[in-house]
Amino acid sequence: MLQLDSVTYAYPGSPPIFQDYSWQVGRGQAWTVLGPSGCGKTTLLYLLAGLRFPTCGHVRVDGQSLARPRPRTGLILQDYGLLPWATVRQNAALGLRVRNFYGPDGKHAPPNYIPEKDVQPWLERLGLSDQAEKYPHQLSGGQRQRTAIARTLALKPDLLLMDEPFSSIDAPTREGLQALTLELYSEQNLTLVLITHAIEEAAYIGQRILLLSRIPNTQAQVIENPSAGSPGYRYSADYTALCRELRQRMEAA
Amino acid sequence: MRRRDLLYAVLALLVLWQLAAWAINKPILPSPLLVGIAFVKELNGDLPLHFLVSLWRVAASTLLAVALAAPAGLILGQSPRLNRLLSPLVYLLYPIPKVVFVPVVLLLFGIGDLPKIVIIFIILFFQVLVLVRDQAAALRPELIQSVRSLGAGRRALFRFVYLPASLPAVLTALRQSVGTAVAVLYVAELFATQKGLGYYIYYNGSTLFDYPAMYAGIVAMSLLGLGLYFTVDWLERRLCPWQAAA
Numbered sequence: 216m217l218q219l220d221s222v223t224y225a226y227p228g229s230p231p232i233f234q235d236y237s238w239q240v241g242r243g244q245a246w247t248v249l250g251p252s253g254c255g256k257t258t259l260l261y262l263l264a265g266l267r268f269p270t271c272g273h274v275r276v277d278g279q280s281l282a283r284p285r286p287r288t289g290l291i292l293q294d295y296g297l298l299p300w301a302t303v304r305q306n307a308a309l310g311l312r313v314r315n316f317y318g319p320d321g322k323h324a325p326p327n328y329i330p331e332k333d334v335q336p337w338l339e340r341l342g343l344s345d346q347a348e349k350y351p352h353q354l355s356g357g358q359r360q361r362t363a364i365a366r367t368l369a370l371k372p373d374l375l376l377m378d379e380p381f382s383s384i385d386a387p388t389r390e391g392l393q394a395l396t397l398e399l400y401s402e403q404n405l406t407l408v409l410i411t412h413a414i415e416e417a418a419y420i421g422q423r424i425l426l427l428s429r430i431p432n433t434q435a436q437v438i439e440n441p442s443a444g445s446p447g448y449r450y451s452a453d454y455t456a457l458c459r460e461l462r463q464r465m466e467a468a
Numbered sequence: 469m470r471r472r473d474l475l476y477a478v479l480a481l482l483v484l485w486q487l488a489a490w491a492i493n494k495p496i497l498p499s500p501l502l503v504g505i506a507f508v509k510e511l512n513g514d515l516p517l518h519f520l521v522s523l524w525r526v527a528a529s530t531l532l533a534v535a536l537a538a539p540a541g542l543i544l545g546q547s548p549r550l551n552r553l554l555s556p557l558v559y560l561l562y563p564i565p566k567v568v569f570v571p572v573v574l575l576l577f578g579i580g581d582l583p584k585i586v587i588i589f590i591i592l593f594f595q596v597l598v599l600v601r602d603q604a605a606a607l608r609p610e611l612i613q614s615v616r617s618l619g620a621g622r623r624a625l626f627r628f629v630y631l632p633a634s635l636p637a638v639l640t641a642l643r644q645s646v647g648t649a650v651a652v653l654y655v656a657e658l659f660a661t662q663k664g665l666g667y668y669i670y671y672n673g674s675t676l677f678d679y680p681a682m683y684a685g686i687v688a689m690s691l692l693g694l695g696l697y698f699t700v701d702w703l704e705r706r707l708c709p710w711q712a713a714a
Binding site for chain 2: 261264266284286288289290291292293294296298299300301302309310312313314316317322323324350352363366367370
């Protein structure tokens with residue numbers, strides 16, 4: 216579904232972050248991208264989202280070279296990206312309002328899009344009904360991130376990109392949101408790419424883990440993790456061993 | 469501003485005024501009661517007309533300033549290059565007390581309402597421009613990116629992000645400049661007009677020596693400013709409810 220074809224990317228005046236880098240994501244797969252800060256994780260996500268473009272090479276989604284954000288790609292950022300002046304309900308409906316604003320033009324909204332406004336089912340699914348009329352600054356970090364998820368899923372994406380979505384959230388809430396992400400992933404038939412710097416999170420969510428290390432990244436380092444997401448995986452010996460391996464590989468890099 | 473606080477402030481002011489009137493004991497400072505009687509009498513005379521003319525001048529210049537300065541501020545705030553180019557100009561003009569332009573504006577725009585509107589417009593324009601620009605520049609790129617990822621192009625970003633983000637800045641700018649605007653309105657209305665509270669105050673005070681009527685005009689001007697403050701507060705509650713929830 217997703218394809219990086221010999222991608223080179225550099226910020227102006229800086230050495231390349233990716234050089235001749237190729238990587239593929241199949242439809243319905245759950246990936247985590249793990250690496251230390253400054254290794255290009257967020258850049259990779261922006262490339263996949265169509266918010267940045269490679270200096271050389273191509274980023275393809277369903278075989279199409281990406282030239283702008285794609286209507287069916289959902290993006291969730293670390294600091295939520297919620298409008299501070301809009302309530303939870305208005306924030307959750309923002310994507311739909313943007314689509315209704317343009318209509319089904321195939322560019323900003325899918326060509327078969329039928330205008331919709333109701334986000335109540337999503338608020339209920341994410342446990343936000345009681346918070347619906349509150350503003351972001353009145354919410355906890357976890358509730359804010361749930362709002363961002365509701366806003367994205369209301370657009371019925373087939374590809375969900377998440378950039379360190381739970382890094383500023385306390386541990387119990389974070390584990391709840393990780394489990395919720397996996398539930399929604401299988402419930403909504405999503406392809407998932409989640410960026411993280413937390414080894415445990417990468418191992419818990421990613422059925423495949425892409426390891427980024429020192430720049431420039433030239434070759435995709437992929438670690439298979441087929442049991443990810445299965446019940447009780449977080450407490451299994453496989454999980455502990457994988458975390459150890461990931462830690463060693465990150466330290467070695 | 470709460471109504472009860474306002475009431476206390478008015479009472480305190482009346483007491484001070486009365487004490488000062490007793491102490492000075494000259495026609496130049498009549499007691500609040502005399503002025504109150506004159507005010508009620510003038511309400512049946514020309515005062516309402518002068519009030520409306522002044523109100524129209526302030527309202528027209530405010531609308532004009534917001535209509536031109538808010539979009540300009542948004543553009544400058546979102547374009548660092550343009551901002552670098554134009555901000556020295558803004559900062560050269562911004563601190564000049566705009567009242568010094570009164571003779572120039574009168575000369576350029578002649579008599580009638582236009583020069584008065586232009587002079588207040590200049591005051592408000594810079595205030596709105598600078599505050600909206602700073603507000604737009606403070607919008608975090610992550611917020612813009614995440615709204616873009618929802619499919620928003622330039623037009624939707626304007627509608628859903630820039631416009632609501634600049635509203636509080638516009639209202640703050642108006643609140644900050646209402647006082648100056650009314651003060652300069654007085655100066656602008658001294659020249660080449662026979663309408664407006666400025667003219668009314670000056671005419672009653674310096675030509676007719678009718679001091680109670682002059683103070684009635686000052687009270688009307690104060691009410692004009694107060695009304696404008698309340699309007700801005702009301703707009704803020706209506707248009708920016710998230711700030712009240714803060």
